[in-house]
Amino acid sequence: MRRLSPIMAILLTILLVPLAAWAAPQRHTLPNGLKVITSENHEAPVVSFQVWVRAGSIYEKKGEYGITHLIEHMIFKGTPRRPAGQMASEIEALGGEVNAYTTFDHTNYYVTAASASAGPALDILADAVVGASFDQAELTKEKEVVIEEIRMNQNNPSRRMGWEVFAQAFGDSPYGRPIIGSVASVRAISRQDILDYRARWYRAPGMLVVAVGDFKTAEILPLIAKAFAPVSNQPAPAFKLPPDPRALGPRLKIMRDKVSQASISMVWLTPGLPDPVVYALDMAATVLGDGETSRLYSRLKEKQGLVDSANASAYTPEGVGLFEVEASLAPDKVEGAWPAMLQQAMTLATQPPSGEELKRARVNLAAGFVRARQTMQGQARELGYFEMFRGGFEHMATYMQRFNAVDVAAVADTARRWLSPAGLSVVIQVPEGAKVPDLAALKKAAMAAYTQAPAKAAPDQPQRVVLDNGLTLLIKPARAVPLVSYLLAAPGGQAAEGQGQAGLYSLWSRAVERGTKDMSYEELTRELEDMAGSVSGYSSKTSAGLSGSFLAQDWKRGLELLAKVWTGASFPADQVERAKKEQLAALRAQENSPVSRAFKRFRRLVYGEHPFGHDPLGTPETLAKLGPEQLKAAMGRMRGPGGCVLAVVGDVDPQAFIAEVKSLLGGLKGQAAQVTVPPLTTPAQPKVEKIDEPQAKQSQIMLGFVAPGLESPERWPLELADAVLGGMGGRLFEDLRDKRSLAYAVQPFYSPAKGGGIFGIYMGVGPGKEQAALAGIGLHLGRMQAQAPSPKEMARAKAYYLGGYAIGLQSYASQATAMAGGELNGLGWLYYTKVPEFVKAVSAEQVLATVKKYLNPEHRAELIAGPPPQKEAQPKAK
Numbered sequence: 072m073r074r075l076s077p078i079m080a081i082l083l084t085i086l087l088v089p090l091a092a093w094a095a096p097q098r099h100t101l102p103n104g105l106k107v108i109t110s111e112n113h114e115a116p117v118v119s120f121q122v123w124v125r126a127g128s129i130y131e132k133k134g135e136y137g138i139t140h141l142i143e144h145m146i147f148k149g150t151p152r153r154p155a156g157q158m159a160s161e162i163e164a165l166g167g168e169v170n171a172y173t174t175f176d177h178t179n180y181y182v183t184a185a186s187a188s189a190g191p192a193l194d195i196l197a198d199a200v201v202g203a204s205f206d207q208a209e210l211t212k213e214k215e216v217v218i219e220e221i222r223m224n225q226n227n228p229s230r231r232m233g234w235e236v237f238a239q240a241f242g243d244s245p246y247g248r249p250i251i252g253s254v255a256s257v258r259a260i261s262r263q264d265i266l267d268y269r270a271r272w273y274r275a276p277g278m279l280v281v282a283v284g285d286f287k288t289a290e291i292l293p294l295i296a297k298a299f300a301p302v303s304n305q306p307a308p309a310f311k312l313p314p315d316p317r318a319l320g321p322r323l324k325i326m327r328d329k330v331s332q333a334s335i336s337m338v339w340l341t342p343g344l345p346d347p348v349v350y351a352l353d354m355a356a357t358v359l360g361d362g363e364t365s366r367l368y369s370r371l372k373e374k375q376g377l378v379d380s381a382n383a384s385a386y387t388p389e390g391v392g393l394f395e396v397e398a399s400l401a402p403d404k405v406e407g408a409w410p411a412m413l414q415q416a417m418t419l420a421t422q423p424p425s426g427e428e429l430k431r432a433r434v435n436l437a438a439g440f441v442r443a444r445q446t447m448q449g450q451a452r453e454l455g456y457f458e459m460f461r462g463g464f465e466h467m468a469t470y471m472q473r474f475n476a477v478d479v480a481a482v483a484d485t486a487r488r489w490l491s492p493a494g495l496s497v498v499i500q501v502p503e504g505a506k507v508p509d510l511a512a513l514k515k516a517a518m519a520a521y522t523q524a525p526a527k528a529a530p531d532q533p534q535r536v537v538l539d540n541g542l543t544l545l546i547k548p549a550r551a552v553p554l555v556s557y558l559l560a561a562p563g564g565q566a567a568e569g570q571g572q573a574g575l576y577s578l579w580s581r582a583v584e585r586g587t588k589d590m591s592y593e594e595l596t597r598e599l600e601d602m603a604g605s606v607s608g609y610s611s612k613t614s615a616g617l618s619g620s621f622l623a624q625d626w627k628r629g630l631e632l633l634a635k636v637w638t639g640a641s642f643p644a645d646q647v648e649r650a651k652k653e654q655l656a657a658l659r660a661q662e663n664s665p666v667s668r669a670f671k672r673f674r675r676l677v678y679g680e681h682p683f684g685h686d687p688l689g690t691p692e693t694l695a696k697l698g699p700e701q702l703k704a705a706m707g708r709m710r711g712p713g714g715c716v717l718a719v720v721g722d723v724d725p726q727a728f729i730a731e732v733k734s735l736l737g738g739l740k741g742q743a744a745q746v747t748v749p750p751l752t753t754p755a756q757p758k759v760e761k762i763d764e765p766q767a768k769q770s771q772i773m774l775g776f777v778a779p780g781l782e783s784p785e786r787w788p789l790e791l792a793d794a795v796l797g798g799m800g801g802r803l804f805e806d807l808r809d810k811r812s813l814a815y816a817v818q819p820f821y822s823p824a825k826g827g828g829i830f831g832i833y834m835g836v837g838p839g840k841e842q843a844a845l846a847g848i849g850l851h852l853g854r855m856q857a858q859a860p861s862p863k864e865m866a867r868a869k870a871y872y873l874g875g876y877a878i879g880l881q882s883y884a885s886q887a888t889a890m891a892g893g894e895l896n897g898l899g900w901l902y903y904t905k906v907p908e909f910v911k912a913v914s915a916e917q918v919l920a921t922v923k924k925y926l927n928p929e930h931r932a933e934l935i936a937g938p939p940p941q942k943e944a945q946p947k948a949k
Contacts, residue, residue, distance in 0.1 A: 101275070102300070108455070112285065116186045118447060126139055131245070155206065162182060162192060163798050166185045193294055214258060276307060282295065326498065327503050331663060332402070335499050355424075356384050365383075379399050433475060440470065543716045549722065554621070557620075560716050565682045566683070567615075574690065578650055578697055584640070586641050605618075631735060634735035658688050670773070673831070677775055782896060795867075801819075813840050861915075873906075
């Protein structure tokens with residue numbers, strides 16, 4: 072009998088306790104054969120309902136490509152009980168979120184809402200899934216929306232590469248086709264096609280309902296049974312998984328694209344579920360590419376400097392899967408990087424992982440498994456996935472034991488069997504002129520490498536403690552999951568950057584944990600990964616600091632490491648240079664994304680020379696002037712405990728925590744430098760900018776205004792104006808997307824910071840639709856200025872905002888951030904708990920007055936980035 076190692080025994084205890092602490096999940100079967108999983112969890116007043124359907128893109132016949140995803144779009148577009156647009160409005164009026172996603176092998180429809188609205192939220196979700204009308208007029212409009220989504224993806228270099236990776240690996244298999252379909256295939260789908268597909272696959276034996284959250288099973292189960300009673304009890308047609316693609320590798324595809332950063336993806340065909348080899352594949356991927364002590368990161372990035380980032384993953388759906396090694400890098404490094412990547416992956420067989428590497432991999436996998444269950448929707452996803460694809464949710468309890476059974480020999484055997492040249496496909500995306508391998512070189516290198524071949528929370532009260540040296544501690548005990556999150560924050564960030572120092576604090580956040588006075592970067596990283604913990608820098612507009620996350624058993628050592636970095640960060644010159652290279656790579660990657668490019672230029676257009684107008688990443692020129700001395704100086708300005716905040720949320724004893732902080736940080740003296748945000752200037756006249764991008768397949772449109780900041784009471788009317796316009800039930804989505812099909816992406820955004828912010832609207836539209844889009848935005852801004860929102864709109868907006876707010880605060884890290892932010896910004900550390908009352912107190916008249924004051928078109932900033940205008944074709948004479 073194999074004995075568990077001590078560390079795995081501890082981890083398995085951690086994993087099993089939360090499962091027992093929730094009401095144990097229960098499986099129910101309705102009269103029509105539909106399975107239902109319920110799991111009561113009363114830690115937060117939130118519920119999540121999910122409907123899983125065994126219908127993904129691999130289930131599509133010729134002539135149906137893209138139909139599964141199109142149905143996902145159409146499912147909320149009206150039923151006999153609810154016309155188009157009403158579902159989203161009702162959900163948002165309940166303070167909920169509703170959405171869906173489509174994969175190769177299943178579709179998931181889900182709603183998350185406040186528990187007080189559990190019944191109505193469930194009714195809306197069930198009505199959509201069971202009773203969608205698929206109205207012809209709505210279908211015609213939604214096809215245009217999906218086509219815009221396809222164009223948006225075609226405009227994204229990383230998405231194009233992802234499609235190509237699957238196409239190369241899977242060939243003619245259904246896994247080789249984009250889930251979304253093509254413009255031609257989507258246009259060809261008829262309403263009857265959709266009705267036939269739904270009748271074929273949306274049957275009880277192939278569906279699953281999952282309910283998790285703050286409810287009583289005895290009360291919610293009858294509602295589920297009634298809502299889903301109409302689902303057919305007939306078995307779905309026999310479906311045979313696509314045959315495994317023939318291994319014809321090595322295969323090579325070079326994509327010469329308009330990018331400034333190169334990307335390499337290497338994939339091997341592997342088995343998928345239910346083959347038990349998937350556990351060894353996951354372990355191999357974790358050893359190879361998960362974390363900074365992984366082989367890819369430590370050897371290719373840290374030691375050789377060949378890549379900016381690298382990772383590995385195992386994609387294991389039913390039937391056949393992929394093992395992927397990928398990297399992002401400077402184009403001039405491609406020639407040296409691809410053989411090194413190949414060698415690291417394919418020599419797992421002859422250089423198998425050490426016992427230390429396996430232990431670290433198990434800890435990381437265990438920590439990821441725990442963290443996925445922090446939210447109700449995360450728990451529902453885990454239950455649904457295990458029930459549908461892993462043989463039942465009961466296997467969650469023994470999941471990590473399967474990884475413990477994977478030893479060094481199993482990883483080596485798996486690598487030898489599956490990471491061979493025959494199953495290899497390589498896709499390399501580079502700009503024009505970059506040196507790349509040919510197929511002969513790839514085959515030679517591949518053969519050479521291969522032959523080398525939660526318990527309920529205790530009634531602890533949050534508390535604020537100020538130490539004698541001025542350091543403020545914010546403590547919120549929480550015991551739903553065995554985790555602890557820290558945030559150590561000080562004034563800093565963009566607003567503190569001097570002239571010509573753009574990017575300073577972003578660079579600081581990348582370099583601060585890369586070595587201390589008595590620990591090297593490698594030593595610190597190894598210890599953190601051994602305990603599946605993290606310490607990392609962060610930077611915002613007006614603050615900067617360290618965040619940390621640890622399993623509860625390691626809270627004390629985690630705090631010691633956080634303090635060690637804060638008090639002793641040494642900023643070694645070589646590590647600072649590596650951090651600068653990473654930041655330059657991030658700048659290049661940003662330039663590859665049309666949306667990111669547009670937002671960057673839009674911020675500059677609105678803010679001008681104000682610090683908020685600079686790219687947080689800086690520029691190549693400003694980064695060239697920054698080094699260890701500038702980072703040490705920034706650290707010195709922040710380190711004084713007076714004005715600093717350390718927030719903790721999680722499974723920790725408050726008194727023990729306070730005593731430990733006094734021991735570690737009580738000796739610090741001084742005051743952190745305060746940050747003054749320069750006043751924002753509202754433009755006296757419109758600022759309009761048009762950027763021609765000849766290669767673009769879509770135009771990015773942004774229109775916005777200088778707006779109040781976090782501390783302003785006028786923030787809350789603007790938050791509700793954003794909610795009236797935004798969301799699937801908001802004015803913009805309903806009109807500009809649902810009715811007019813002008814765009815796939817249309818959304819307002821309000822980003823307040825200390826001292827001010829931006830209120831704006833973004834749309835991504837096809838060529839030729841720019842003026843119609845701008846006119847539509849103008850129409851809705853005019854309506855907002857002319858008349859106050861209706862009582863129904865105000866109720867929906869408040870519920871929509873507050874529902875999203877509650878959902879966003881589920882994780883411990885988000886709560887620590889909210890407490891520290893309130894303290895630093897002078898709002899009060901429990902300010903975040905008062906937000907609901909602030910929002911509820913806003914009147915429609917206040918929204919109207921605030922919109923009139925700030926969203927004046929004469930003071931707007933307007934940006935269009937996309938293909939230059941094309942001459943319209945003249946109609947032919949009859």
